[in-house]
Amino acid sequence: MNTHQPEKDANGISFEMFVISVGSAALMSLGELEDPITKKKDIDLTSAKQNISILELLVEKTKGNLSESEEKLLQGVIYEARLKFVEKTGKSET
DSSP states (O other): OOOOOOOOOOTTHHHHHHHHHHHHHHHHHBBBSSOOOOOOBBOOHHHHHHHHHHHHHHHHHTTTOOOHHHHHHHHHHHHHHHHHHHHSSSOOOO
């Protein structure tokens, strides 16, 4: 049984929550998720690319410092966002 509890900062934000937030922003920018304010699914490829780049930067800057579950989450979120970006554009985001 996994009893690992995500570490939270003083504001109650964990690394996992941050990754999911940036990943959700990427998917929202790709029109995959509804904007909670406008209730619309709009596409903004520039924002999507920027959020994917932020996730890739996290991989680089946290190398060797993540738990196995954090690493899997980060890689999975990046994979999904890249896949959806390619589906929308027909090309890689880099």
